[in-house]
Amino acid sequence: MATSQHPVHVAGVSYSYRSDLSQRRVLHEVSLDIQTGEIVILTGPSGSGKTTLITLMGALRACQSGELEVLGHQLHGAPQRRLTEVRRQVGYIFQQHNLLDCLSVAENVVMSLQLAEPRLSRKEARERVARVLGEVGLEEHIDKSPAALSGGQKQRVGIARALAARPQLILADEPTASLDKDSGRNVIELIQRLCREEGTSVVLVTHDNRILDAADRILHLDDGEIQPVSHAVASSASRLLRLLDRHDPAAARYLSAFASALTRVAMADAHFDEVEARVIRDILNQQSGLAGSEVDLVMELAQSQVRARFAASADGEGFSETQCQRFVDAMYAVAEADGAIGVEEEAEILAVARELGFSETLLAHRREARA
């Protein structure tokens, strides 16, 4: 029996692909809830299990263990009839559009709408489809064959098809993968706008970092397990910085030095807010000779330094006791890496710890613990 209030409730779900000779577990005890109207982006390296998870949610494969409730239906152990019912209620957007070129754009969408809502009359279906194709900006292409459309337009047909039955849940697998930057952006903004209007929940799998900001929440899957989003961001940022360092070390040095110089000046008056950041960005754009994306990188690097230095005062919360201990212990370990902790090193550790707002008692304890 379904008990969750959420459109999608996943608790302790594992999944293995089995063959006669072997069994391979690709999802490990995954748990998550998707809220009504929420747009969740699922990221993760290739082979981490994203498609497996999303196809489980879409009742396209059978749940083997754990709890999986979708739109009020428990899918673990569900009979075929219930799986079919859930499939009718979910809107799917896939990278391959699977449109039939022998039918017109409108007929492609009508066909899937009638599968989802068999009782709808042909006239009603055509009217609804014309409306939704208008919403995705394809009113002029309704009678064309999909073969005559661009990749972005085909993807719009795919979105119209997924939205026509007004599903409460949309599952999208790499919807922007085959699109150029602008078309990808348009497609994601379209999904975002239409789903906001209808209160539809969306789970969207992507490798496309350019669309991550469309998400209310980002979930990162690594080796079949949900990881904190900081793993995803950190691994992608460090990969990019390493790449820059390898391919253009001079640019990497120049941009890092710029960021460090900026941070020092910005912090000199112990104040760095949004307005100041905007002014600095404008100055960099006008005077630094850096390209727009390089300015973005310098600002990001500088702001992350500033955020770290003002961490304790920024939101009044600071760090947990355990985090403070780990910081201090790590700093001592680094100082000790060359054999002994020098006076300057210890002074720097204390200065950083105080800037970060760590208590004197904690510092004294850590020093004692090391002695």
Ligand SMILES: Nc1ncnc2c1ncn2[C@@H]1O[C@H](COP(=O)(O)OP(=O)(O)OP(=O)(O)O)[C@@H](O)[C@H]1O
């Ligand atoms: N039908 C299948 N039979 C056996 N193994 C499979 C099958 N489908 C996927 N796998 C394996 O399961 C693992 C997870 O695959 P999945 O497609 O879910 O990953 P993904 O994160 O979506 O990858 P990508 O980003 O490359 O699409 C991979 O190692 C894949 O090789």
